[in-house]
Amino acid sequence: MIILAATPIGNLGDASRRLVEVLEAAPVVAAEDTRTAHRLFLALGIENRPRLIALHDHNEKQVSAELVERAREEDLVVLTDAGMPTVSDPGYGLVATAVAAGVEVTAIPGPSAVLTALAVSGLPTDRFTFEGFVARKPGERSRALAALAAEPRTMVFFEAPSRAAQTLADMAAAFGGDRRAAVARELTKLHEEVARGTLAELTAWAEAGVRGELVIVVAGAALREISGDDALAQVQALVAGGARLKEAAREVAEATGLSSRELYQAALAAR
Numbered sequence: 001m002i003i004l005a006a007t008p009i010g011n012l013g014d015a016s017r018r019l020v021e022v023l024e025a026a027p028v029v030a031a032e033d034t035r036t037a038h039r040l041f042l043a044l045g046i047e048n049r050p051r052l053i054a055l056h057d058h059n060e061k062q063v064s065a066e067l068v069e070r071a072r073e074e075d076l077v078v079l080t081d082a083g084m085p086t087v088s089d090p091g092y093g094l095v096a097t098a099v100a101a102g103v104e105v106t107a108i109p110g111p112s113a114v115l116t117a118l119a120v121s122g123l124p125t126d127r128f129t130f131e132g133f134v135a136r137k138p139g140e141r142s143r144a145l146a147a148l149a150a151e152p153r154t155m156v157f158f159e160a161p162s163r164a165a166q167t168l169a170d171m172a173a174a175f176g177g178d179r180r181a182a183v184a185r186e187l188t189k190l191h192e193e194v195a196r197g198t199l200a201e202l203t204a205w206a207e208a209g210v211r212g213e214l215v216i217v218v219a220g221a222a223l224r225e226i227s228g229d230d231a232l233a234q235v236q237a238l239v240a241g242g243a244r245l246k247e248a249a250r251e252v253a254e255a256t257g258l259s260s261r262e263l264y265q266a267a268l269a270a271r
Helices: 017-025 034-043 060-073 092-101 113-120 138-147 161-175 199-206 228-240 245-256 260-270
Strands: 002-005 028-031 051-054 076-079 105-108 128-133 154-159 180-185 193-198 214-218
Touching: 002 017, 002 060, 002 092, 017 105, 028 034, 028 060, 034 051, 051 060, 060 076, 060 092, 092 105, 113 154, 113 180, 113 214, 138 161, 154 161, 161 180, 161 199, 161 214, 180 199, 193 199, 228 245, 228 260, 245 260
Parallel strands: 002 076, 002 105, 028 051, 028 076, 128 154
Antiparallel strands: 154 214, 180 193, 180 214
């Protein structure tokens, strides 16, 4: 089978006993960076020396089929530099290939920068969306953030420290400077820090310079007060733009707090 193994995002003490046991017995390990994998083995005191195969963004398409066939014969452990493979890291293409080929895939749960940042952010955790890395090009970034302006769920983003101030400023422009947010830095490490405030306040904080791995957590948009007729008009406009009726009703319901079922029925009746 293929075993997706979550590794510490900072503190080595977060490595699970199960992770150590699996790595001790692994015959083959596909790693985002084989040097990083080797250092992890040394740090965890693992004496096993499996065959290390590189699996990264630049070669995943080329090697996935071969790795899947190997996994039919022996366990293949997949490691990324930190956290869970496939989550803003290599591995998705490999898993998709394995599923299509009928090869079993399992995972060793473990540290997650997404969930850790969400948990300590002080923002609602009952519903959230993970948006990964923000687009680098200004135009693409602005359009992507504008599309999320009405998102009611808490949003989690990854970002590089060199772009933190600009991204927070762009978020303030798209979501409003008074939107609550948190920036989690160096999670589980010695210099862990969580800065909380409005997007305007965090932009000013980041302008002084930010170091380390970052996760940005942003509160969802407040539900808009809107009449039933106006909400129905929004559903109809989305459908006219090509959206399916159920999806349009669900989107407007999430943004307004109205019933998706009632909006759907009203739109059907208005046809």
